[in-house]
Structure formats: structure tokens, C-alpha cells
Amino acid sequence: MRKRLIVLAIVVVSLFAYTKLMARIGSGSLPPDAPQEQQADLIRVYKSERRMVLLKGDVPISTYRISLGQAADAGPKHQEGDEKTPEGRYEIDWRNPKSMAHLSLHISYPNPDDRRNAQSHGFPPGWGLFGNTHRLWDWTDGCIAVTNAEMRDIWARVPDHTPIDIMP
Template sequence: MDRRTFIAAMTCFSLLPAAAFARKIKPYSGPHITRVVLNKGERRLYLLSGTKVIKKFKVGLGGIPQGHKQFEGDGKTPEGSYIIDRRNPGSKYHLSIGISYPNAQDIAFAQMHGKSAGGDIFIHGRAGENKGRGRDWTAGCIAVKDRHMEEIYMMVALGTQIDIHP
């Protein structure tokens, strides 16, 4: 390919919208997801409709996976019952859904120790550049493969309960 052809091809390529290369997220039409359960020890996230497991996913956790998150910066993933309370389609981790950590008990415990409970705990993708960082690499979030995050994002509605077990 000569230089002019190469430059013309690259110019045409740069004019195409990035959306033309983005993955199409498929809408979900299955059973209503009533609860999300994370078993930290198994590194598994379960999406349930009633008592039936609809989907399960392998996950990565905070850098220190054992124990309940107590303070900002402790590298732990929370344990307990929370709510899916926000969605972030523009997340730097591909997509994300927020967990309502910290609750009143988490805040009170941290304040009793003169610290912040932290926050911004999400279920999110890996966003490519985080591949190869090992299994437990987040600051306390729950990480899944990007393609799995697309499914979770479409399946789990705001207000869904999430139970996080050791």
C-alpha cells in the first residue's frame, strides 16, 4: 500500500464513529431478578428470581478479600445486605451498578473509630486495562468480565437487594 492510500484509509477510519465498533448490549427479557447474592469465599455472584438462580458469575474482589469493609481505604469488599441504588453507563470500568454501602451501621462503626466508612462500592467490569491484575484487585468493589457486566447491567434493576456473604 502506498503512502497516499494509507493516509486516505486512516482518514476514513478516523471519521467513523466509535459507536460503530462498540458492542451491542442485548436487552434482557427473562425472569425478573429479585435478589443478587455474592459469596465472597466462592468468588461467585448469583442473580436470583425468587429462589431460582438465573445466572452466576465469577468475580474479583477488593485487594483484601477477607472480612467486612469497615474503613475507607481498607481494600475490603463489604458484607451484609444492601440495595442496588445507582447505575453508571459511563463508568471507567466499562459499566457499573452501585451498592448502597455504607449503611447507618457502617457509618456509626467507622465514626466510633474516628474514621470514614468510605463508599462508592460498585459491581463493575474490568475495562480492558485491568486484565492481568490478578483475581482481587479492586479497592473494595466487585469486578466481573466486561461481557458479564453487560448482562448484569441489563438484568438487575435499581432497588434490587444484594446480600454479600463471607
């Protein structure tokens, strides 16, 4: 029995290490940009529904199930480490092709209002990262997470400076 547990532990640790390594090195190439007519001009996140929608005008062009911060339903993010997901209007301000989570898109959190609010309470505001991995439960520290395949699709469809509305 003890030997089986040791073998199981080795398998689990090996799979975890392999997953982390593959996420780090990725597939070797970035996804190509989608054609202009398939690119979003707005992202809308519905935290309570765990849903993210890419829109072109008022027309949804893609919808994703998401994972959020473990305290996402307790209101907007106020400080680093509170495990909440920000609420409000931001934009995709830069991309990280070498993210520890395969690929990631950064949102412009904290904005000046977020910084002022955090400073008035005497704590750091934290950061906002639009990352990726599984969506079985809320596990992030406030990031919006999707699968690697979905992240490749989003990467191709979302140009820099695309606005993102994060709703309660």
C-alpha cells in the first residue's frame, strides 16, 4: 500500500512539473492575428456568471467560461492579495508571450482611482493579469483565467488597447 502511494505521488508530481514546463515553453509560436472582422473591439466580463464575452460592436463573437479570484464575489479588488477580481473599465495594455501561464494579456489595473483608493486605506493596490489555465473552480489571486487553447484564441482576437469592462 505504501509503495502505491509513493508511486502515485511521483506520478502526480511528474505531471504537475510537466504541465508547468509545457506552459512555460509553450508551443513555440504565437497565434497569428485573427482577420480584422473576427477581432474584438470590447471585452465584457460578468464575474457573477463566470463568463467573458468578446464583442465586435454590439455583437458577441466569442464567449468563454472563466475562473476568477477566490474572493471574486466579495466585491471589487482593493489591494494586492485580497483574491478579488477588479471591477470597472480597463484596457488590454500589454502582452506577455513568456508568461508562466502560457500566454497572458495584462489589463490596465490599477487605474488612478484604484491607486487612490488603495493609498487612502494604506495598502498596495495589487495588479491585474488576464491569464490562463483551467476553469474548474476559482483559484486565482484575482486574475481572469481561461484554458490555454482559449487564451490562444483570445490572443489572436484581442488587439492591444481593447477596452475591458469587468462587471460584478
